[in-house]
Amino acid sequence: MTLFPYLVAGWILLAGIYGVVRSRHLVHTVVCVSIAQSSTYVLLLAIGYQRHATAPIFGPANPPDSPVVDPVVQAMTLTDIVVSATVTALLLALVILVAKRHGTVVPDRLHALRG
Amino acid sequence: MGALPALVVVWPIAGACALLVLGRILPRPAVDGLALLIAAVLVFLTVRLLVDANRGPVVTWAGNWQPMPHRTVGIVLVADRFAAALVVLIAGLTAVALLFGWHYFDNLRAHYPALVLLFAAGMCGFALTGDLFDMFVFFELMSVAAYALTGLEIEDPESVQGGLNFGVINSLGAYLCLFGIGLLYAHTGQLGLAQLAGVLAGQQRETVVVVAFALISTGWLVKAAVTPFHFWLADAHAVAPAPVCVLFSGVMAPLGVYGVARLYWATFTVAIPSVAVHRMSLVLAVLTMVVGTVMCMLQRHLKRMLAYSTIAHSGMFLLGVSTLSPAGIAASAIYLCGHAAVKGALFLMAGALLAHYESLDEHRLYGRARRHRLLGVLFVTAAVLLAGFPWSATGLGKALLEESGHSVVLGVLVIAVSAGTGGVVLRAGLRIFWGLGRRPATADDAEETTGAREESDTDTPPGRTPATMLTAVLMLLLAAVTLGLPGVLGAGTGSAAGAFCDPAGYTARALHTVPAALPPAPPEVGWTGIGLGLAALSTTAAVLVAVLGLARVSRATPAGPVRMLHRLHSGHLGDYSAWLVTGCALLTGLLWLP
Amino acid sequence: MSRRTRMVVFVLGAAGVAVLFVLAVLRTPGFGEDRHPYRDAAIDAALRQRTPNVVSSLNFDQRGFDSVGEEAILVAAVIGAATLLRRWSDPAEADEPRPVPAVTRLAGYVLLPVTLLIGADVVVHGHLTPGGGFQGGVVLATGLHLLYIAGDYRALVRARPLDWYEFGEAAGLGAVVLLGVASVLRGAGFLANILPLGTSGQLLSAGVVPLFSCAIGLAVSCGVVVLLAQFLAQYLPTKGDSA
Numbered sequence: 001m002t003l004f005p006y007l008v009a010g011w012i013l014l015a016g017i018y019g020v021v022r023s024r025h026l027v028h029t030v031v032c033v034s035i036a037q038s039s040t041y042v043l044l045l046a047i048g049y050q051r052h053a054t055a056p057i058f059g060p061a062n063p064p065d066s067p068v069v070d071p072v073v074q075a076m077t078l079t080d081i082v083v084s085a086t087v088t089a090l091l092l093a094l095v096i097l098v099a100k101r102h103g104t105v106v107p108d109r110l111h112a113l114r115g
Numbered sequence: 116m117g118a119l120p121a122l123v124v125v126w127p128i129a130g131a132c133a134l135l136v137l138g139r140i141l142p143r144p145a146v147d148g149l150a151l152l153i154a155a156v157l158v159f160l161t162v163r164l165l166v167d168a169n170r171g172p173v174v175t176w177a178g179n180w181q182p183m184p185h186r187t188v189g190i191v192l193v194a195d196r197f198a199a200a201l202v203v204l205i206a207g208l209t210a211v212a213l214l215f216g217w218h219y220f221d222n223l224r225a226h227y228p229a230l231v232l233l234f235a236a237g238m239c240g241f242a243l244t245g246d247l248f249d250m251f252v253f254f255e256l257m258s259v260a261a262y263a264l265t266g267l268e269i270e271d272p273e274s275v276q277g278g279l280n281f282g283v284i285n286s287l288g289a290y291l292c293l294f295g296i297g298l299l300y301a302h303t304g305q306l307g308l309a310q311l312a313g314v315l316a317g318q319q320r321e322t323v324v325v326v327a328f329a330l331i332s333t334g335w336l337v338k339a340a341v342t343p344f345h346f347w348l349a350d351a352h353a354v355a356p357a358p359v360c361v362l363f364s365g366v367m368a369p370l371g372v373y374g375v376a377r378l379y380w381a382t383f384t385v386a387i388p389s390v391a392v393h394r395m396s397l398v399l400a401v402l403t404m405v406v407g408t409v410m411c412m413l414q415r416h417l418k419r420m421l422a423y424s425t426i427a428h429s430g431m432f433l434l435g436v437s438t439l440s441p442a443g444i445a446a447s448a449i450y451l452c453g454h455a456a457v458k459g460a461l462f463l464m465a466g467a468l469l470a471h472y473e474s475l476d477e478h479r480l481y482g483r484a485r486r487h488r489l490l491g492v493l494f495v496t497a498a499v500l501l502a503g504f505p506w507s508a509t510g511l512g513k514a515l516l517e518e519s520g521h522s523v524v525l526g527v528l529v530i531a532v533s534a535g536t537g538g539v540v541l542r543a544g545l546r547i548f549w550g551l552g553r554r555p556a557t558a559d560d561a562e563e564t565t566g567a568r569e570e571s572d573t574d575t576p577p578g579r580t581p582a583t584m585l586t587a588v589l590m591l592l593l594a595a596v597t598l599g600l601p602g603v604l605g606a607g608t609g610s611a612a613g614a615f616c617d618p619a620g621y622t623a624r625a626l627h628t629v630p631a632a633l634p635p636a637p638p639e640v641g642w643t644g645i646g647l648g649l650a651a652l653s654t655t656a657a658v659l660v661a662v663l664g665l666a667r668v669s670r671a672t673p674a675g676p677v678r679m680l681h682r683l684h685s686g687h688l689g690d691y692s693a694w695l696v697t698g699c700a701l702l703t704g705l706l707w708l709p
Numbered sequence: 710m711s712r713r714t715r716m717v718v719f720v721l722g723a724a725g726v727a728v729l730f731v732l733a734v735l736r737t738p739g740f741g742e743d744r745h746p747y748r749d750a751a752i753d754a755a756l757r758q759r760t761p762n763v764v765s766s767l768n769f770d771q772r773g774f775d776s777v778g779e780e781a782i783l784v785a786a787v788i789g790a791a792t793l794l795r796r797w798s799d800p801a802e803a804d805e806p807r808p809v810p811a812v813t814r815l816a817g818y819v820l821l822p823v824t825l826l827i828g829a830d831v832v833v834h835g836h837l838t839p840g841g842g843f844q845g846g847v848v849l850a851t852g853l854h855l856l857y858i859a860g861d862y863r864a865l866v867r868a869r870p871l872d873w874y875e876f877g878e879a880a881g882l883g884a885v886v887l888l889g890v891a892s893v894l895r896g897a898g899f900l901a902n903i904l905p906l907g908t909s910g911q912l913l914s915a916g917v918v919p920l921f922s923c924a925i926g927l928a929v930s931c932g933v934v935v936l937l938a939q940f941l942a943q944y945l946p947t948k949g950d951s952a
Contacts, residue, residue: 004740021719050743059761059838072747083252083259086936093940097794129887136879237781263785326729693710
């Protein structure tokens with residue numbers, strides 16, 4: 001099953017968006033957004049994986065010609081994690097404000113923006 | 116100077132850092148002055164970049180990682196004339212936003228200008244970079260700054276909900292996009308646009324490439340607010356402070372369309388059949404134009420009206436791209452410049468009305484702004500320009516769009532969109548500043564957002580409109596008129612568009628190799644007799660729309676399909692996300708069909 | 710839309726996306742195969758720059774421009790959150806801290822210096838061993854919050870003059886930009902690696918990579934502290950409330 005990790009990534013992405021669609025609580029919505037994001041970590045790391053290869057850090061135990069996994073996707077994932085953390089923080093800040101101004105965090109009860 | 120593209124991106128970042136450090140020490144006027152100075156230097160740098168790019172594209176490898184045959188690492192920044200002109204527009208509007216923001220947010224210290232500068236840095240980076248993942252990074256930078264800027268009015272319930280809707284939908288779009296970037300990287304092992312083009316040169320209609328392109332386009336088109344990804348835009352633009360809206364409508368939304376166009380011409384011209392891209396962009400463009408115009412015409416909340424008209428015009432930018440020709444690109448570019456100026460001016464004036472009357476409801480403001488005659492004249496002028504008045508940049512762009520499509524139906528649609536969106540704004544202006552027509556009913560309807568009671572976003576005392584604000588509006592409208600005069604944007608735009616649509620040229624520039632072939636011949640860009648006639652026609656039609664709107668006594672609740680469309684805009688995140696996924700499937704399907 | 714309609718719209722779209730995604734994945738290279746052209750080029754470049762940790766070489770040298778953007782994202786988010794949550798209560802009004810078990814308190818105080826040391830080590834040795842400015846910065850910021858776990862919010866507030874952390878954040882990002890501009894002034898292009906590369910494996914090697922990593926470490930640790938402070942300040946005053 002060489003496709004399995006990719007399918008897992010796709011599943012997590014859709015599961016995250018499903019969570020946003022079904023959400024009854026805005027904090028839950030924000031968590032689902034970060035679940036959707038975490039699918040990209042799985043995808044990127046799966047792409048960079050290579051069998052029987054080690055971490056892309058060379059040293060006495062790991063001479064420069066030994067096989068290593070792809071460091072590019074790891075650098076991308078690192079960036080992605082920073083993005084995820086900051087976006088989650090900002091969205092949670094907005095949820096706190098919605099809770100204060102609307103007195104509810106249930107998406108079905110927010111009626112300020114219509115039409 | 117070779118490093119200029121990189122400096123354009125990091126200068127506002129450095130400026131934001133300086134403001135954060137000095138913001139606690141300096142008094143308020145000094146902070147505002149410093150922010151404006153930083154923006155002015157940014158304008159200077161971008162203009163300098165445009166001058167350099169006119170002589171030939173300015174290419175710089177960040178970290179000095181010059182490309183080697185078959186082995187490139189690092190990130191390239193490519194400032195061709197098109198991208199350079201775009202960053203000039205970004206810098207100019209940033210300066211306007213900071214100038215007008217002078218009266219905003221006295222309690223925010225340096226945070227407001229620092230966020231605006233970081234937002235500008237994100238947009239400049241997105242426009243200039245020639246690396247797919249770097250595009251994503253700067254896309255996220257502009258998004259994160261934009262979410263915060265949208266929710267700045269923390270006392271206002273609509274504002275914070277608008278910011279949240281914007282944040283969630285754009286983030287989901289960005290993750291779909293990153294998924295696409297991942298798939299493309301898995302398939303090719305490259306991230307640079309030019310390097311990707313090299314790998315994809317031998318492959319046509321490869322499924323993984325089509326799906327990857329579709330996912331990435333979804334991400335960019337969410338930002339461009341193309342139907343059915345457009346729902347967040349009305350919420351966000353209606354609640355963001357007016358100077359921020361200038362940047363949102365003027366450049367942020369069009370940048371999404373730019374991203375798709377750049378990606379297609381730099382990387383995918385061979386890999387994806389042009390008929391598929393044409394079909395995808397044409398269908399979405401027409402859908403967006405229709406939905407945006409209909410929704411715009413139903414609004415009485417002034418900023419929502421402007422926001423829906425931005426959606427409709429976003430569809431027009433995409434319509435220009437859908438021709439897949441330099442002529443269409445040139446038309447979109449000119450329309451973009453005119454639209455940015457006119458829409459920016461309108462948002463600033465909506466902000467001024469809000470400051471004076473604490474309301475954005477067209478019905479409640481009926482006849483109340485009679486004292487602001489100058490503002491009224493400017494507002495009506497802007498509405499007429501929005502409808503595509505002859506010899507204006509919006510008119511020229513619109514006329515070129517009609518001609519580049521080679522289709523009577525599309526031409527009629529473009530005229531209808533211009534007349535519809537310009538006409539309702541004109542109607543609102545005539546009602547608010549002149550009290551024309553019968554007094555409209557002011558009853559609230561639970562089904563719509565009226566903008567009846569809004570928090571003013573400035574601390575300006577009611578009465579006189581500040582001179583800085585009038586100056587900013589006047590400058591923007593003058594720009595819209597000047598840029599449309601014969602000969603101003605003509606030949607330069609044509610050849611820039613020609614170079615933009617030249618994949619071999621892009622690869623050659625980015626990788627410092629010799630171009631394979633001559634770029635396509637630049638299209639003719641200028642006013643024609645037919646163009647002037649069509650511009651006059653759409654302006655007349657807009658006046659007609661306005662008069663009909665004024666004559667109608669009370670708003671009948673929309674019926675049938677229009678009512679359904681109206682109810683789809685529910686402000687509900689679940690609805691928006693469901694449409695996002697469906698839109699993504701639709702977009703992919705349109706690309707994938709034979 | 711009603712919940713049902715919403716689900717129908719979602720399921721239709723998700724089914725379409727899922728089918729197309731599976732079709733695409735069937736055509737991607739299999740999992741775990743040895744075909745990574747960018748990796749090979751990146752490893753070559755990293756070894757030439759004497760940076761044994763290739764991920765750090767990518768983050769702070771080859772694709773350093775990404776890190777500038779990424780750091781700007783963090784700064785934007787911190788300013789954004791501070792702006793959105795600007796009307797928080799004075800931390801001094803916080804409720805009297807509830808008593809914390811002595812074991813937790815002791816563990817917190819013992820782990821604090823250890824965590825800070827590890828964080829600093831991860832930042833400084835980013836070019837040699839796993840880690841770097843991002844990871845180390847987060848460890849540093851988390852370490853500081855052990856003071857909070859140990860139950861002493863007031864100690865945390867004393868150890869956390871937010872003004873200084875905001876300065877630190879801006880200074881870290883500013884230092885990265887200055888590094889880039891310095892290499893432009895040397896005529897080497899933005900963010901070029903202009904320092905001597907030294908001997909691979911030593912602390913002072915790999916050119917600007919350790920400096921870049923430290924600047925990012927400063928910005929990330931300060932940024933995360935300021936970010937968390939906004940949320941802690943939101944939470945504390947309402948601790949006793951039932952709301």
